[in-house]
Amino acid sequence: MRIQDANRSSIRLAGNLAIIGVLAASLSSSSGQAGGASVAGGAPEKIEGYKDTPMLPGGKWHMHDPDRPQPAVVTPGAAFSQGAPPPSDAEMLFDGKDLSKWQTERGGEAAWNVQDGYVEIVHNGGIRTKGKWADFQLHLEFSEPTVTTGHGQARGNSGVLIGNLYEVQIVDSYQDKTYADGQAGALYGQVPPLVNPAKPPGEWQTYDIIWNSPRWNEKGELTQKASVTVLFNGVVVQDKSEYIGSTDGIGGQGFRQAPVYKPHPPEVFIELQDHNGNKVHFRNIWVRDLHLAERS
Ligand code: MG
Numbered sequence: 001m002r003i004q005d006a007n008r009s010s011i012r013l014a015g016n017l018a019i020i021g022v023l024a025a026s027l028s029s030s031s032g033q034a035g036g037a038s039v040a041g042g043a044p045e046k047i048e049g050y051k052d053t054p055m056l057p058g059g060k061w062h063m064h065d066p067d068r069p070q071p072a073v074v075t076p077g078a079a080f081s082q083g084a085p086p087p088s089d090a091e092m093l094f095d096g097k098d099l100s101k102w103q104t105e106r107g108g109e110a111a112w113n114v115q116d117g118y119v120e121i122v123h124n125g126g127i128r129t130k131g132k133w134a135d136f137q138l139h140l141e142f143s144e145p146t147v148t149t150g151h152g153q154a155r156g157n158s159g160v161l162i163g164n165l166y167e168v169q170i171v172d173s174y175q176d177k178t179y180a181d182g183q184a185g186a187l188y189g190q191v192p193p194l195v196n197p198a199k200p201p202g203e204w205q206t207y208d209i210i211w212n213s214p215r216w217n218e219k220g221e222l223t224q225k226a227s228v229t230v231l232f233n234g235v236v237v238q239d240k241s242e243y244i245g246s247t248d249g250i251g252g253q254g255f256r257q258a259p260v261y262k263p264h265p266p267e268v269f270i271e272l273q274d275h276n277g278n279k280v281h282f283r284n285i286w287v288r289d290l291h292l293a294e295r296s
Pocket of ligand 1: 157158159167169170273275
């Protein structure tokens, strides 16, 4: 397990004391209500989150704010890009057979369980690509554990950690709520998904991600924020959304600490997060380099 993962886990565990409320046992009601809103026929629904965190730009919501409105639930189409073969100029990162394009944080052999055409997370740290890209199109498929004991951030948590600095959250958001900026498809801790098109646990789901790395000039001044477009099960959940800074809880950025940018090369690896060993499955992962810098 990576050190930052350990820190994040332990901090989150300790932070549970600060969690405001607990999830209602039944989450069958429709989404789209703010945390604390009344559930028909029942007590106000409590959603995990924090109010003692920094305010995000705009001054309306705290980071991980339980009161930030829940994205509306959308039922996705049956398949969209599920099973999409890679275009001719794509690099296949995982075809269901081996992890030779992946490595551990320290450059060791990626040792997650490959079986039956997919890979299952093993609680031995995230795995990251050997390759790096500045601006890319990424396709990946994942499915959430069908056996789970947790809720919210403890339910099928993983993530696409771009450069281990910017997370597109993966978590089981099907009929299970957490703070809006921590749901599946969120720029974790910063930008909730526009809507919630999550499928049930055990079903394959797709992320199609278009990523633009941040840029700095020679003086070290930020000239372009990191931005990302995300299609989740074929539904746009992020539309050129900009990161406020690097994601809290990964890459040395403390959990619940305000996002900041620190200069780095635009070329970044793609990492799949091991979050406390939640056994998320992945398959059909491929990437296309957009070569934007060469075109400008
Ligand atoms: Mg995560």
